Amino acid sequence: MSAPSPHKIPVHEVDATKKRIHPRFTSGFYQRIRLFSMYFLMLLFLVLPWIRYDGRQAIWFDVPSQHYYVFGLTLFPQDFFFVASFFIIAAFTLFMVTVYAGRVWCGYACPQTIWTHLFQHVEKWVIGDRNKRIKFDKQPFNAEKVIKKLIIYTIWFLMALITASTFVSYVAGTDFLYGSWQFIGGIPFPDWPKWVWVAMFIFTFATYANAAYMREFMCIHICPYGRFQSVMFDKDTLIVSYDYNRGEPRGPRKKGTHPDNLGDCIQCSLCVQVCPTGIDIRDGLQVECIQCAACLDACNEVMDKVGYPRGLIRYTTERQLVENEKSRYLRPRLAAYVLVLSVLIGVVVYALFDRVPLQIDVRGDRNQLSSTNAEGMIVNSYIIKVTNKTQQHQEYVLSITAPEGLSLRTRLKTLPLEAGRSYDLPVSVVGDPKVVGKGEIPVTFNVDSIDGTYHASRSNVFNSN
Ligand code: SF4
Numbered sequence: 001m002s003a004p005s006p007h008k009i010p011v012h013e014v015d016a017t018k019k020r021i022h023p024r025f026t027s028g029f030y031q032r033i034r035l036f037s038m039y040f041l042m043l044l045f046l047v048l049p050w051i052r053y054d055g056r057q058a059i060w061f062d063v064p065s066q067h068y069y070v071f072g073l074t075l076f077p078q079d080f081f082f083v084a085s086f087f088i089i090a091a092f093t094l095f096m097v098t099v100y101a102g103r104v105w106c107g108y109a110c111p112q113t114i115w116t117h118l119f120q121h122v123e124k125w126v127i128g129d130r131n132k133r134i135k136f137d138k139q140p141f142n143a144e145k146v147i148k149k150l151i152i153y154t155i156w157f158l159m160a161l162i163t164a165s166t167f168v169s170y171v172a173g174t175d176f177l178y179g180s181w182q183f184i185g186g187i188p189f190p191d192w193p194k195w196v197w198v199a200m201f202i203f204t205f206a207t208y209a210n211a212a213y214m215r216e217f218m219c220i221h222i223c224p225y226g227r228f229q230s231v232m233f234d235k236d237t238l239i240v241s242y243d244y245n246r247g248e249p250r251g252p253r254k255k256g257t258h259p260d261n262l263g264d265c266i267q268c269s270l271c272v273q274v275c276p277t278g279i280d281i282r283d284g285l286q287v288e289c290i291q292c293a294a295c296l297d298a299c300n301e302v303m304d305k306v307g308y309p310r311g312l313i314r315y316t317t318e319r320q321l322v323e324n325e326k327s328r329y330l331r332p333r334l335a336a337y338v339l340v341l342s343v344l345i346g347v348v349v350y351a352l353f354d355r356v357p358l359q360i361d362v363r364g365d366r367n368q369l370s371s372t373n374a375e376g377m378i379v380n381s382y383i384i385k386v387t388n389k390t391q392q393h394q395e396y397v398l399s400i401t402a403p404e405g406l407s408l409r410t411r412l413k414t415l416p417l418e419a420g421r422s423y424d425l426p427v428s429v430v431g432d433p434k435v436v437g438k439g440e441i442p443v444t445f446n447v448d449s450i451d452g453t454y455h456a457s458r459s460n461v462f463n464s465n
């Protein structure tokens, strides 16, 4: 039998009809890291909407009013650049991490993995570990089976509901979501608009379906990241691998012995039993492997028990395992990702610091573009839209920078504006035809906060024809 390459990912047809996988729960060094990472991220997701900043929800994507709050920063639809940049940076970070450490995202941080793990924990809690769950599946329906299934389904539903309400609270706001009640026939009932009901239904359904039924099917068949990872891997990417040369020929043996004709794999199949995607790591790296290292921890435990050195399954690289050379940590592809990421982060940080939380838009008043008033002066009308992008009330003063003979007329001396609000202010620019002459004269409209902190300007033209 020739050794399967740990680097080449066999994208063979996966049997979508295969039976439900009931992984055995294992413990070990990497599982402790996984649990810490998974519970920490989940806790973050659940707790973040409850954190307050300046009297309101600190992270709040208020879609209905188109205000997106991230602590002290308020973003508007015009600030799409920052949202797009965030996703581009996240994607490049993921690519970079994948080049270095393989599918570490899948195994340690992906919500699909986290929720599937939690839902499987519920099954383990109600039914028992792997063997009991397999037996339970085969068992004919009786009162005990129905009750246990009902308990599992109820807990799953509640978990899906909590997940959905947390998701929706990032948009609807916790105050509104949990504080809007009406009484129908004396029974309290959420008083939500239609979109909240629809969002709650979609997220509850998606969470339940993904974590209860789709599970590894999602990772293997639907998630594109799992599919294109092979393009990103190189010979120095860290992967969970079985040491074929050390392990083969595999076979059972008496405790405390090591027959000369056998390798270190005692054929206990624990690595297969703990695998959440139901594969055998000894067949080489496969597209189904989410690199959770459960097989690694399980095998280490077996090696400890039989008195062989740990690491028959371990984190390694193709260069180390197959070519017996030292892995290269600094390599051109990694350096390219670091460079691109540094530039991207630099540009976004600069743009964030350079961003003025005040916006001005100027458009000519179509109904009254240019006219002459009773005093013989040329009048041009505009609508000035001022947006206060700070999180405090502001008062603004309007002015123009224009050649001699032009002056600004507005009915407001100062423009008071609440945090996050916009106002369309009609203004006129008046010009003496004897001074300004004929043609299109450039005019700059300025808005300054009264305390002088913020300034924004926009150019337009004065038409004196
Ligand atoms: S857990 Fe280790 S020893 Fe047991 S079958 Fe898997 S590779 Fe072999």
Ligand code: SF4
Pocket (backbone or CB within 6 Å): 240, 271, 274, 275, 276, 277, 278, 279, 280, 281, 288, 289, 290, 291, 292, 293, 294, 295, 296
């Ligand atoms: S083969 Fe090992 S690392 Fe890969 S998914 Fe299965 S248990 Fe996790």
